[in-house]
Structure formats: structure tokens, C-alpha cells
Amino acid sequence: MTAPQPAPGLHERVSVRLAGDGQRYTSLRRVLVDTLANAGRPLTIPEILTSAPRLPQSTAYRNLTALIEAGIVQRISGAGDHGRFELAEELSGHHHHLVCASCARVEDLQPSPRLERALGESVRAVAEQQGYQVSEHRLDLLGLCPDCRPA
Numbered sequence: 001m002t003a004p005q006p007a008p009g010l011h012e013r014v015s016v017r018l019a020g021d022g023q024r025y026t027s028l029r030r031v032l033v034d035t036l037a038n039a040g041r042p043l044t045i046p047e048i049l050t051s052a053p054r055l056p057q058s059t060a061y062r063n064l065t066a067l068i069e070a071g072i073v074q075r076i077s078g079a080g081d082h083g084r085f086e087l088a089e090e091l092s093g094h095h096h097h098l099v100c101a102s103c104a105r106v107e108d109l110q111p112s113p114r115l116e117r118a119l120g121e122s123v124r125a126v127a128e129q130q131g132y133q134v135s136e137h138r139l140d141l142l143g144l145c146p147d148c149r150p151a
Contacts, residue, residue: 009038010091014072021070029063031055033072033087042076042084042106044098076106089136096138100145109141 014033014040015025035052043051047053047124064085067073076084076097084106086092094116111119119139127134 010087015070016124017070020067022024023066023070025062028055028059029067032063032067034059036073036085036087037092039086041108042086044084046080046082098145099140099142100148101142102144102148105145105147107109107145108141111139 011025011030011033014029018029033057034050035048035055039047039051041067045057045060045064047055049055052060064073067124068075068085070090072091072134073085074088076086082104086108089095094111096111098107099105099107119137123134125138
């Protein structure tokens, strides 16, 4: 299986968004964006550093913070001690997550159109009962990954 490739125009969109915040799209930020785009799942800081060994740890934290503030990267809460990071949905596409409650592994889940319609309708109905108007939704499914499931 080949690693996913960044979407066409990804770097241009990131550059424009950063420029709108008065920031530059540096080579190290590009390494971070490429690392997250090619991962196919949310990554912890240690996983990012392993995937991009030329990226100093302090630089990774500082630049991740800037990318989060610019709306390019989002932090995903997992079941473990480490936060995980991925490109914002506007850049990576709408998806959900499978989270292992034992080892804290997080994987992307691409929902079927049928599931997405049913989920959207259910979310809207529940929100309307509470007087909310829903603009987006997120779904994390918690359980045990194949490595942690009992045989």
C-alpha cells in the first residue's frame, strides 16, 4: 500500500492561509504539513519527529502551535497521554476517527455516504431539540484496535 499524497494545491492553500495571518510558510512548516498529509492518520509529536527527523522538537511544537492558530492543523484528543495532530478537515477532507481505548491508537475513518446522511440527520434533530444549529459534526468511535483485542 502506498502512502497518501498531499491533495493538489494543498501547499498553496496553506501558504495563503498563513499569509492571511501575517505568517510565512517556512520550509519547516512545509515539512510538518507534508508529514501530516502523508500519514493517513493523526500523529503524536513523537510520531511526527520520527517521520521528520530533521525537524527539531522545539521547532515542531512552536510551528504546530502556529499552524493550529491559523486553522491549518487541529489537535485530536485520544485515549492516551499524547495529543494527536492532523490537517484541518478543510484541507484533508471530512472524516471521523477510530480510537483504541487500550493503546490510544487513532485511525481515520472514511464514512460511507449512507452513514454520513444518517448521522447528519440525527445530529440535526438532536441539536434542534436543544435550540442549536449545527454547522459540522465529529465522531470518534472508541474500542479496541486489532492489536489490543483479545484473541
